[in-house]
Amino acid sequence: MAELTKKERMQIPRQPMPEQAPNSRNKNFTEVNLGFTEELAKLEAERCLQCPKPKCIEGCPVGVQIKDFIKLVADGDYLAAASKIKENNVLPAVCGRVCPQEEQCEAKCVTGLKGESVAIGRLERFVADYERTTTGIRQAEIKTKTGKKVAIIGSGPAGLSCAGELVQLGHTVTVFEALHDIGGVLIYGIPEFRLPKEIVKAEVDALEALGVEFKTNSVIGFTDTIDELMTVEGYDAVFIGVGAGLPYFMNLPGENYNGVYSANEFLTRVNLMKAYKFPEYDTPVFDVKGKNVAVFGGGNTAMDAVRTSKRLGAANARIIYRRSEVEMPARIEEVHHAKEEGIEFVMLTNPLEFLGDEAGWLHGVKLKRWSLANLMLLEEEDPLRYPVQSMLCQSTWQLLQLVTAQIQSLKRQHPISTSINGVISRLKKPQ
Amino acid sequence: MFKIVSAEFLAPEVKRFEIEAPKIAAKRKAGQFVIVRISAHGERIPLTIADSSVERGTITIIVQGIGKTTREINEHKTGDFFMDVVGPLGLPSHIENFGTAVSIGGGVGTAIAFPTAKALKEAGNHTISIIGGKSKEYVILEKELREICDEVYPTTDDGSYGYHGFVTGKLKDIIESGTKVDFVLAIGPIPMMKAVAEVTRPYGIKTVVSLNPVMVDGTGMCGGCRAVVGGQTVFVCVDGPEFDAHEVDFTLLMKRNNTYRSEEKSALDKHVCNIDKQFAEAINN
Numbered sequence: 001m002a003e004l005t006k007k008e009r010m011q012i013p014r015q016p017m018p019e020q021a022p023n024s025r026n027k028n029f030t031e032v033n034l035g036f037t038e039e040l041a042k043l044e045a046e047r048c049l050q051c052p053k054p055k056c057i058e059g060c061p062v063g064v065q066i067k068d069f070i071k072l073v074a075d076g077d078y079l080a081a082a083s084k085i086k087e088n089n090v091l092p093a094v095c096g097r098v099c100p101q102e103e104q105c106e107a108k109c110v111t112g113l114k115g116e117s118v119a120i121g122r123l124e125r126f127v128a129d130y131e132r133t134t135t136g137i138r139q140a141e142i143k144t145k146t147g148k149k150v151a152i153i154g155s156g157p158a159g160l161s162c163a164g165e166l167v168q169l170g171h172t173v174t175v176f177e178a179l180h181d182i183g184g185v186l187i188y189g190i191p192e193f194r195l196p197k198e199i200v201k202a203e204v205d206a207l208e209a210l211g212v213e214f215k216t217n218s219v220i221g222f223t224d225t226i227d228e229l230m231t232v233e234g235y236d237a238v239f240i241g242v243g244a245g246l247p248y249f250m251n252l253p254g255e256n257y258n259g260v261y262s263a264n265e266f267l268t269r270v271n272l273m274k275a276y277k278f279p280e281y282d283t284p285v286f287d288v289k290g291k292n293v294a295v296f297g298g299g300n301t302a303m304d305a306v307r308t309s310k311r312l313g314a315a316n317a318r319i320i321y322r323r324s325e326v327e328m329p330a331r332i333e334e335v336h337h338a339k340e341e342g343i344e345f346v347m348l349t350n351p352l353e354f355l356g357d358e359a360g361w362l363h364g365v366k367l368k369r370w371s372l373a374n375l376m377l378l379e380e381e382d383p384l385r386y387p388v389q390s391m392l393c394q395s396t397w398q399l400l401q402l403v404t405a406q407i408q409s410l411k412r413q414h415p416i417s418t419s420i421n422g423v424i425s426r427l428k429k430p431q
Numbered sequence: 432m433f434k435i436v437s438a439e440f441l442a443p444e445v446k447r448f449e450i451e452a453p454k455i456a457a458k459r460k461a462g463q464f465v466i467v468r469i470s471a472h473g474e475r476i477p478l479t480i481a482d483s484s485v486e487r488g489t490i491t492i493i494v495q496g497i498g499k500t501t502r503e504i505n506e507h508k509t510g511d512f513f514m515d516v517v518g519p520l521g522l523p524s525h526i527e528n529f530g531t532a533v534s535i536g537g538g539v540g541t542a543i544a545f546p547t548a549k550a551l552k553e554a555g556n557h558t559i560s561i562i563g564g565k566s567k568e569y570v571i572l573e574k575e576l577r578e579i580c581d582e583v584y585p586t587t588d589d590g591s592y593g594y595h596g597f598v599t600g601k602l603k604d605i606i607e608s609g610t611k612v613d614f615v616l617a618i619g620p621i622p623m624m625k626a627v628a629e630v631t632r633p634y635g636i637k638t639v640v641s642l643n644p645v646m647v648d649g650t651g652m653c654g655g656c657r658a659v660v661g662g663q664t665v666f667v668c669v670d671g672p673e674f675d676a677h678e679v680d681f682t683l684l685m686k687r688n689n690t691y692r693s694e695e696k697s698a699l700d701k702h703v704c705n706i707d708k709q710f711a712e713a714i715n716n
């Protein structure tokens with residue numbers, strides 16, 4: 001095929017992601033997005049202008065060589081494209097699915113100035129899936145062993161990325177995880193329909209094949225301490241990647257009624273413990289079938305909670321958010337998907353109080369509404385008295401709250417790095 | 432995988448396990464717990480570490496089979512494995528020499544109170560133990576408690592053994608007989624803990640209870656285990672499990688523990704349980 005001109009490239013429309021129909025997917029937990037076909041991927045890759053000074057890469061936190069991998073996709077050399085991505089990113093199938101590309105690489109892409117940016121995330125996902133389903137994830141090269149040992153605390157995306165990078169540099173890496181499974185938010189927070197657990201497992205298995213050792217059921221600070229890791233167990237460095245995700249409650253009356261959940265608990269029951277398959281799996285979750293569910297918040301967590309409720313059979317599943325839609329921090333795709341699935345959005349509204357019965361069960365929520373202009377209280381007691389089973393969703397995460405007293409105090413003193421030589425803590429801005 | 436090095440029934444539906452878990456054995460302190468998961472489909476079940484042996488690298492747990500999972504746990508035998516055991520979790524009991532310390536266990540609560548009673552004795556307290564059970568066969572750990580306590584009083588609801596009545600009756604007797612009680616630890620069913628709190632409140636005796644909300648992760652990540660103590664919401668897994676009995680909202684705890692009532696019942700009904708058979712085997716051996 002002859003080289004396309006810039007103009008021709010810019011005339012190709014952004015390729016849509018094939019997806020399950022909204023009305024069937026809102027009743028199942030299988031993945032919503034089906035992924036690009038080769039044809040779609042190639043076509044999308046042709047949209048890339050191969051800029052001499054690519055802006056996209058500036059938006060990528062790990063510096064994936066976007067331009068180069070997209071060129072390889074356009075050439076049809078998908079495996080080479082996969083290797084190119086993996087030079088900088090050990091979790092491409094995960095990142096291709098859940099990174100907020102519209103705020104990162106795609107926000108910088110020049111084609112976005114006039115039209116729609118190149119669908120970098122979708123291409124990344126395609127390439128990673130192609131490799132995994134054809135050859136299987138191929139092993140990266142490992143540098144000569146350095147003889148250094150690194151302990152990584154927490155197996156979320158931070159811990160996994162760090163493990164992948166360090167093992168390739170030749171270090172001996174052990175990841176300590178408090179839970180019984182590896183992946184952090186990727187397995188307990190983000191639902192199956194957005195990020196199948198099989199895909200997380202495949203990327204974790206690939207790290208294991210590279211030599212990363214995983215120790216589950218290890219709560220650092222309790223089972224072992226950082227001091228012991230460094231003195232007794234001989235680790236040369238420790239990376240703390242324990243996440244920022246502890247729920248905090250809004251301190252509203254009625255917050256402890258049965259039926260009021262933190263999103264973390266609700267999602268952990270459903271995702272990590274597989275409550276959506278109860279009783280095949282032993283852990284139950286509140287039965288929302290035919291009930292009304294209100295989710296407070298506007299981030300990815302809220303979208304995941306509300307879409308999960310819908311799939312569990314909620315009659316009405318609503319997002320209730322204190323600001324307006326433009327301020328919602330969730331990925332645009334998630335908001336769009338949620339709407340298609342029949343999720344109702346109620347903006348500029350806050351909960352005042354949860355209402356319940358004598359036996360302690362939630363029956364409703366009293367709300368207050370704000371006016372757009374100046375966030376003034378409009379009505380003291382809103383007529384909206386939803387009868388709900390509700391989840392409380394943190395609209396902001398409480399930053400830096402940690403499980404272990406030890407790390408907690410460490411971090412309080414040193415929000416970014418710690419005072420112990422060799423210990424780096426990585427704290428992500430909460431979503 | 433965590434190997435079970437010994438397993439034996441102590442009472443109907445109450446089984447003691449010694450499990451290989453050297454790291455936990457070395458670290459754990461009285462009052463802390465582990466979370467056990469028995470299979471890939473299993474729930475995460477919080478269980479107090481009743482004892483440990485650093486030399487053998489083992490911890491002991493004592494489990495009362497009350498629902499599907501605890502009964503399945505109790506079907507495990509010596510040589511079997513638990514898939515996951517994580518800990519030690521929670522804050523250790525606050526131990527000091529109070530003077531005279533009474534530890535009260537109702538049902539399997541006796542097992543939960545055992546390590547703290549032991550630590551209270553080691554700290555120099557005059558220790559009194561009250562062991563409550565429905566009837567004689569439910570009075571557990573009497574021998575073990577006699578080895579570590581100065582006084583031990585079994586009580587049974589039906590009068591088949593020891594004091595006839597509830598643990599609170601015996602506690603009142605002790606207090607009213609003039610013994611100066613400085614500290615009470617009460618662990619058992621929520622109504623029992625609540626009743627003990629009411630007995631000691633008028634005397635201003637420092638009283639501690641160990642709460643047992645439904646938990647998931649046990650690391651402070653989900654908030655499912657929340658309770659209200661002194662008007663404040665606490666996460667029992669990381670802020671507890673022990674709290675000042677006079678400050679705990681027991682009614683709320685009781686209501687919250689009903690959240691999964693109907694799911695639990697259906698799970699249990701489906702679970703064909705052979706515990707009775709096992710128990711019969713165990714006592715015939």
Ligand SMILES: Cc1cc2nc3c(=O)[nH]c(=O)nc-3n(C[C@H](O)[C@H](O)[C@H](O)COP(=O)(O)OP(=O)(O)OC[C@H]3O[C@@H](n4cnc5c(N)ncnc54)[C@H](O)[C@@H]3O)c2cc1C
Pocket residue numbers: 098099100153154155156157158159176177178179183184185186189190218219220221241242243244245267300301302304331403404407426428431
């Ligand atoms: C429901 C939900 C949906 C989200 N969706 C998106 C999305 O679509 N896109 C996006 O970019 N971001 C999303 N986020 C945010 C994103 O998941 C987080 O920013 C990211 O997971 C942070 O990674 P992490 O590795 O720092 O921490 P985590 O993923 O939180 O992992 C931390 C791990 O450390 C473990 N740990 C904690 N303490 C200890 C200890 N003492 N010892 C051992 N292990 C410990 C935890 O069990 C956990 O497994 C979402 C978050 C949630 C909750």
Ligand SMILES: Cc1cc2nc3c(=O)[nH]c(=O)nc-3n(C[C@H](O)[C@H](O)[C@H](O)COP(=O)(O)OP(=O)(O)OC[C@H]3O[C@@H](n4cnc5c(N)ncnc54)[C@H](O)[C@@H]3O)c2cc1C
Pocket residue numbers: 464474476477478479480492493494495496497498499500501502539542543642643644645646672688689692695696698699
């Ligand atoms: C910190 C802590 C320490 C514990 N230590 C021990 C121990 O050493 N030995 C022991 O036998 N048990 C202990 N428990 C209680 C034990 O965890 C529960 O009995 C168990 O989770 C019930 O699971 P199941 O699936 O068998 O029953 P389910 O089917 O879940 O429940 C059956 C019945 O038990 C009630 N129940 C559910 N969860 C709990 C709970 N957490 N506590 C009390 N009742 C509950 C339900 O309301 C229901 O009536 C402890 C609990 C906590 C929180």
Ligand code: SF4
Pocket residue numbers: 047048049050051054055056057066067070108109110111118120
């Ligand atoms: S900025 Fe956009 S068009 Fe330019 S190289 Fe990157 S992806 Fe291609």
Ligand code: FES
Pocket residue numbers: 645646647648649650651652653654655656657666667668669
């Ligand atoms: S069990 Fe999840 S926070 Fe305590």
